[in-house]
Amino acid sequence: MNQRIIATIGALLIGTAIISGCGSEKPPEDTSLKVRTITIGEESxxxxxxxxxxxxxxTETNLAFQIGGRIINKFVNVGDVVQAGQVIAQINGSDTSxxxxxxxGAVKAAQSAYELAETNAKRYRELYAQP
Structure with missing residues (x-):
């Protein structure tokens, strides 16, 4: 009797699967939008x-020079367009000179001090090398 119940349940399951697989489904509706197009051309x-x-x-950029001094000549005016690297002003060079x-002078003094130190070091090596 158990085999009969199992066979009946199996037949019902197979029948249900076949019936549900053969059902007629509606095709999905087209949900795309319909648009009207026109060709664009030149007009006279x-x-x-x-x-x-x-x-x-x-933005606004504040200018700062790498060296101080008095501006003696300017090459652009307010509102002018400038490019990177363009000279916009000339600074009095007397201070920088x-x-x-x-x-x-500081470089020459440092060179003299270096030469003196080298001379002293050489002299001390010679004195140290003597017996």
């Missing part, structure tokens, strides 16, 4: 428009 005539207004910059001379 002009379509210039003029507007009045004020333009403000988004004096600084350069001071630096050159």
């Amino acid at each position: 005539g002009t379509t210039d428009a003029g507007y009045a207004g004020t333009i403000h910059n988004k 004096a600084q350069l001379q001071n630096a050159e």
Whole structure:
């Protein structure tokens, strides 16, 4: 009797699977949007428009020079477009000339001190090497 119940349940399961597989499903509906297209071409005539207004910059950059001094010549004005590396002002070089001379003097003094130290080191080596 158990085999009969198992066979009946198996037949019911197979029948249910066959019936559900043979069902007629509706095809999915087309949900795409319908649009109308047009071709764009050139028109004769002009379509210039003029507007009045004020333009403000988004960022502002403060300028700083690498050396101090008095500006003796400027090459651009407010509102001019500048490029990277473009000279925008000339600074009086008399202060920097004096600084350069001071630096050159300091270099010569350092060279003299180095030469004196080398001479002393050589002399001490010779004295140390003597018996």
